[in-house]
Amino acid sequence: MTAFAFSTVPSILSEPGLTHRLGAIIAERFPQVRRPFIVSDAGFLRTGLLALPTLSLEQESMRSAIFSAVVADPPEAVVLDAVDAARRHEADLILGFGGGSSMDVAKLVAVLAGSRQPIGEIYGIGKVSAQRLPLVQVPTTAGTGSEVTNIAIVTTGATTKSGIVAPQLYADLAILDAALTLGLPPTVTAATGIDAMVHAIEAYTSRHKKNPLSDALAREALSLLSRNLLRACEQGSDIGARQAMLLGACLAGQAFSNAPVAAVHALAYPIGGIFHVPHGLSNSLVLPHMLRFNLPQASRLYAELAGIVVPHASGSEEARAEALIVATQQMAKMTGIETSLHQVGITEADLERLADEAMLQTRLLGNNPREVTRADARAIYAAAL
Structure with a gap:
């Protein structure tokens, strides 16, 4: 070990x-x-x-x-x-x-x-x-x-x-x-909840410091978050769902504090910094596109996480990994938050600057399971438009 x-x-x-x-x-x-x-x-x-x-x-x-x-x-x-x-x-x-x-x-x-x-x-x-x-x-x-x-x-x-x-x-x-x-609006509940899910997913696939304790915390966090996110958004007074979300976010925090986050955050930071998009929403906008980019190196790990988020998913490793990606997209849509960059005021003319800024996040990019070039970053932003 x-x-x-x-x-x-x-x-x-x-x-x-x-x-x-x-x-x-x-x-x-x-x-x-x-x-x-x-x-x-x-x-x-x-x-x-x-x-x-x-x-x-x-x-x-x-x-x-x-x-x-x-x-x-x-x-x-x-x-x-x-x-x-x-x-x-x-x-x-x-x-x-x-x-x-x-x-x-x-x-x-x-x-x-x-x-x-x-x-x-x-x-x-x-x-x-x-x-x-x-x-x-x-x-x-x-x-x-x-x-x-x-x-x-x-x-x-x-x-x-x-x-x-x-x-x-x-x-x-x-x-x-x-x-x-209890008073959080559904959109804030959704964006922050998906942010916590990103923490769990990125900790589980972190290139350098992935470890058994962080893995266990990330899996339990993802289970709590994925099972309670929609309930907390739709029934905001459900104290049980709210407490489960808080615990899930806490466990995900413990996971990524020891197995650091990666390129989802690297590409999300410029969205927040330049366009003042809330951090959780910035992560959510990038998430499915970065997961799809990472598939060649992370499909096995994504397939394992699919067993938590979409337990009915079946088929090959690649098919189950794809099911995880689709599930993250569907969750965002069902909560009603923005799902594309153009919905938060970003256009194709902004992609060069975003790519330049993302490549400055070397601490985060180094944790990603797949190397991200500037051309890759621009392509991921383009896919998210």
Whole structure:
């Protein structure tokens, strides 16, 4: 058996309504904490769903502060504003409430608020030198898996993003509470859910770090996600389906944190960066076309995953792999999200720039089961038009 390493957060709690007891949980696990600092976004703050968690913190004699200026694809300036706010609050624990953007910012606040290491020094892999503040992550969408990953993505230019990867970015605790996701619109539920499915699929086929633990997590994640996605979209108040989606996204996050994602994400990033398409939808638009491109090298693995997503599929390895691809397309159509690039404002005139930007994602492209050239990238975008 090939040697491998596997890391994840030390503790995960999964229960609907659990954040209503957030104060008691924090008090038990972090008895010295008195000044928690919440990182979120304005949209989630407006839902009112932070009221009970913050009240529970007050009931444990904690004085919390909320930073709600996180935006999608957060720029470096937002991260630094959050760090400054946490320092002013004299925070002794960071709580991330939100989707991937809020949780990514929470990771960086935890690392930087108690340190003098400048943010410019930590881009890349393993560049964080300081210890961090205690960190608790609470996802409010079932998609990114950021609550259990050691990666944060920051927008560092007009259309460019940079990643920070370090063991310090793993949280101390992740809390999965589907009650926080009940108000998500069907289109957001669909896009984030398919994003999580991409994480599972790409982890399962990752070229360099695929391993038995990530494989097991990816398979279980794909089972939970594929069985509950349509239900969560069509019956948004179904707490069981919502909790299954949250757990599936979390398991997929653990999988890809150890067996990294690949070319679906590499081609999705420019779509989001240039055209401001949400990350999950960008992945969904590229997914079936990249899977079809990868077939010559990944058909066996795709056929194995087809046994989870479309268990009735039969025939040759290639036929079952094709059934997986078709199933991903059908799921997107049935949820009502956009399924082609032109639906999000992209035309053939944009494909050259997209291909150029995609080829800059060398960290991700190197994980793909099949090498992707610039001509390949352009052809995949063309197929997705």
